[in-house]
Amino acid sequence: MVSIIIPTYNEAEYLPxxxxxxxxxxxxxxxIIVADNSSRDGTRRIARAHGARVVAGGVPGIGRNRxxxxxxxxxxLFVDAxxxxxxxxxxxxxxxxxxxxxxxxxxxxxxxxxxNPIYRTIFQFSNTFFKLMEVIQPQGLxxxxxxxxxxxxxxxxxxxxxxxxxxxxxxxxASLVGRFRVYSHVYVYHSVRRYQAEGVGxxxxxxxxxxxxxxxxxxAYDTENYEFGTFSRNGPEGAEVKxxxxxIDRQSRRLRTQIEKLDGKxxxxxxxxxxxxxxx
Numbered sequence: 001m002v003s004i005i006i007p008t009y010n011e012a013e014y015l016p017x018x019x020x021x022x023x024x025x026x027x028x029x030x031x032i033i034v035a036d037n038s039s040r041d042g043t044r045r046i047a048r049a050h051g052a053r054v055v056a057g058g059v060p061g062i063g064r065n066r067x068x069x070x071x072x073x074x075x076x077l078f079v080d081a082x083x084x085x086x087x088x089x090x091x092x093x094x095x096x097x098x099x100x101x102x103x104x105x106x107x108x109x110x111x112x113x114x115x116n117p118i119y120r121t122i123f124q125f126s127n128t129f130f131k132l133m134e135v136i137q138p139q140g141l142x143x144x145x146x147x148x149x150x151x152x153x154x155x156x157x158x159x160x161x162x163x164x165x166x167x168x169x170x171x172x173x174a175s176l177v178g179r180f181r182v183y184s185h186v187y188v189y190h191s192v193r194r195y196q197a198e199g200v201g202x203x204x205x206x207x208x209x210x211x212x213x214x215x216x217x218x219x220a221y222d223t224e225n226y227e228f229g230t231f232s233r234n235g236p237e238g239a240e241v242k243x244x245x246x247x248i249d250r251q252s253r254r255l256r257t258q259i260e261k262l263d264g265k266x267x268x269x270x271x272x273x274x275x276x277x278x279x280x
Contacts (some may be wrong), residue, residue: 002030002090003071003149004079007063009037011081012046014191018083019050027090030077033070035063060142061158061166068152076152078145082191084112093146093186103178104147104171106130106140108187118200119192131182138175142167144188151178 004022008015015034022032034047035057044054055070057063064078075094079085089107097105108127111119130140145167155173158166171180 001073002027002075002077002094002146003067003073004030004032004077005035005064005067005071006033006047006052006079006081007035007037007057007060007067008039008043008047008081009057010039010041011043012039012041014082014193015043015046016050018079018081018085019047019052021085022090023050024087025085025090026088027094030090031072033067035067035070037063058160059163061162061170062160064142065157065160068149068157071149074149076147076149078142078147079188080143080190082193083143084189086187086189089186089188093183096181096183096186097146100181101179102181103151104145104174105181105183106143106145106171107183108185109141109143109190110187111192112189114192114196116192116200119195122195122200123190127182127184131184134180134182138171138180139168140171140182142170143190145171147174148178154178 006015006018019032022030032047032050032052034044034052034054036044036047036054037057037059047054053070055066057066060080067078068076075097077090093105093107109123111123126141133139151174154177155170158170162169174180
């Protein structure tokens with residue numbers, strides 16, 4: 001069984017479409033657990049109306065841990081409330097997960113709720129970067145993480161000492177004892193509401209800061225100013241956004257080129273090994 005765990009705080013607007021997308025999946029061996037942080041907008045009522053179990057949550061890391069404690073499944077799928085699962089997602093990711101005999105993975109992420117091309121560029125850059133770092137320094141976003149119950153318990157779950165970047169920390173610790181993958185052919189949709197609320201430039205700068213701190217120190221970035229479910233509206237616009245878009249696009253192309261080279265070397269190495277086996 002797959003236990004789908006959703007941390008929430010005042011998610012009455014976004015939660016229904018996620019729950020509907022889960023119900024529309026052809027993979028039926030699953031349960032839904034909503035770990036709610038005392039919402040005041042009907043989130044709990046909506047969750048129960050869609051057949052989900054509701055448990056007490058907190059900030060995302062705490063909510064995910066509380067959901068995992070209540071879970072009955074062998075596999076744990078942590079999903080943010082403003083995410084949507086495309087048709088066949090659960091079947092696809094579970095098939096790959098079990099075939100590759102891995103312990104934790106993240107899918108590709110595509111944007112929804114916004115038409116500005118900068119969103120596609122930012123998401124593509126993030127996806128490509130995480131794929132490139134898959135073996136070098138595993139990392140990813142808490143938007144959607146699939147893992148085993150056993151691995152989650154072994155590493156002690158998500159850290160409840162940090163308020164942000166708990167997903168980077170979790171994946172890092174999990175990858176030290178389990179097999180990690182980034183799946184580029186399996187994807188979920190994720191809202192761009194944070195970029196719209198906080199401003200593209202402001203949020204991207206924070207994400208780059210978090211990524212570089214983790215890359216060079218191996219420690220998750222944290223801040224005391226974080227409030228679950230609350231976003232500021234400050235950030236550069238206009239020319240600065242266009243400049244940022246062009247910069248990210250260039251870096252994304254470079255990363256994709258590096259991944260293609262790595263894939264080519266891996267394919268060549270596999271061909272040599274198979275040829276050697278035939279000769280022997």
